[in-house]
Amino acid sequence: MSSTRHRREPSTYSDTGVDYAALDAGKRDALTAALATSSLLAAHGGVAHDASRGEPAFVFDFAGRTLAFVLEGLGTKSIIARQVAEETGNADHFRAVAHDTVAAIVNDLCCVGALPLVVNAYFATGASDWYQHADRHAALISGWQAACDEAGAAWGGGESPSLPELVDSAEIELAGSAIGAVPEGSSALLSDRLAPGDEIVMVASSGLHANGSSLARLLARENGYATPLPSGRTFGDALLDPSVIYVRLVAALLRARLPISYCSHITGHGLLKLMRPKRPLTYRITSLPPVPEVLQFMVEQAGMPAEAAYSTFNMGCGFAVYCAAGAGQEVAEIANSIGYEATVAGTVEDGSRQVIIEPAGIVFASEAMDLTPRQDA
Numbered sequence: 001m002s003s004t005r006h007r008r009e010p011s012t013y014s015d016t017g018v019d020y021a022a023l024d025a026g027k028r029d030a031l032t033a034a035l036a037t038s039s040l041l042a043a044h045g046g047v048a049h050d051a052s053r054g055e056p057a058f059v060f061d062f063a064g065r066t067l068a069f070v071l072e073g074l075g076t077k078s079i080i081a082r083q084v085a086e087e088t089g090n091a092d093h094f095r096a097v098a099h100d101t102v103a104a105i106v107n108d109l110c111c112v113g114a115l116p117l118v119v120n121a122y123f124a125t126g127a128s129d130w131y132q133h134a135d136r137h138a139a140l141i142s143g144w145q146a147a148c149d150e151a152g153a154a155w156g157g158g159e160s161p162s163l164p165e166l167v168d169s170a171e172i173e174l175a176g177s178a179i180g181a182v183p184e185g186s187s188a189l190l191s192d193r194l195a196p197g198d199e200i201v202m203v204a205s206s207g208l209h210a211n212g213s214s215l216a217r218l219l220a221r222e223n224g225y226a227t228p229l230p231s232g233r234t235f236g237d238a239l240l241d242p243s244v245i246y247v248r249l250v251a252a253l254l255r256a257r258l259p260i261s262y263c264s265h266i267t268g269h270g271l272l273k274l275m276r277p278k279r280p281l282t283y284r285i286t287s288l289p290p291v292p293e294v295l296q297f298m299v300e301q302a303g304m305p306a307e308a309a310y311s312t313f314n315m316g317c318g319f320a321v322y323c324a325a326g327a328g329q330e331v332a333e334i335a336n337s338i339g340y341e342a343t344v345a346g347t348v349e350d351g352s353r354q355v356i357i358e359p360a361g362i363v364f365a366s367e368a369m370d371l372t373p374r375q376d377a
């Protein structure tokens with residue numbers, strides 16, 4: 001079985017050049033500076049929800065509505081699409097990475113209880129020659145439009161700069177932004193609504209989603225994208241399974257008027273994202289969805305300990321919905337009835353800020369992740 005080839009010494013994601021600790025420090029500095037500009041919105045008659053600083057999307061009130069804004073990027077997964085396309089001749093994978101980018105944007109937006117209205121695209125190439133690959137471009141456009149359709153959002157436009165030297169001439173950087181609105185009669189989902197006793201419903205991912213691509217490319221250099229997984233699928237095809245878009249789920253839960261406290265999109269930092277709010281609460285996970293085989297393959301090939309795996313990849317957990325005690329089963333039933341895979345996976349407890357993942361025997365302490373602005377600057 002080829003999955004045993006080139007087994008590496010135990011590693012972490014920082015070995016690929018992605019150091020979350022350094023990135024988080026930079027984010028905190030930026031968020032602190034951003035916090036100082038809230039009064040500028042007030043000058044236009046708006047109100048910034050400063051509690052949303054550090055959340056997946058920025059929330060503000062304007063003209064009688066609660067709105068949210070987000071900007072997000074795909075990362076290096078488009079390189080995988082290009083490499084697999086060159087190996088196989090199948091350019092359709094660019095449809096999947098376009099979908100992934102929209103998913104990354106709108107999933108972050110709906111975390112705060114806002115449903116997307118408009119999505120804009122950012123397609124940056126290293127050379128205008130990229131567009132000579134007409135099949136890749138057509139797949140990219142088709143995938144972006146289809147993902148907007150699924151999210152119920154208009155594609156407003158965007159920007160497509162050519163950035164020689166800044167972007168490699170063979171590549172395209174995919175990113176975008178979106179604005180959404182909290183439905184009338186609802187309020188933004190921010191961390192102040194979380195309370196001990198809340199239940200955590202875990203909604204399954206489809207695989208890699210939009211983070212972990214740097215490690216995937218490292219493993220592909222050692223094993224090849226054609227490496228078969230236990231199911232017989234190739235490593236490359238499995239990496240490029242489209243991300244799940246969770247907008248329909250959040251919309252259904254808001255329509256049902258269920259007591260939703262918070263939502264978390266499980267992306268970079270893996271299950272550390274369960275304690276994104278900087279509050280003295282313990283998040284105890286007692287059951288987990290199955291780990292997609294492509295993620296299990298990557299963990300085994302990289303020799304990653306469980307702590308590194310669950311703080312890097314989604315490990316099958318794509319989205320978490322927090323709700324009042326007793327509501328978790330109904331949340332899961334609604335999710336399952338509309339095509340998602342969900343289960344009541346844990347609870348929120350009074351106590352120190354930490355994530356306890358009982359099935360994996362892992363405890364993540366508070367200092368493992370901090371995405372909040374400094375209040376004393």
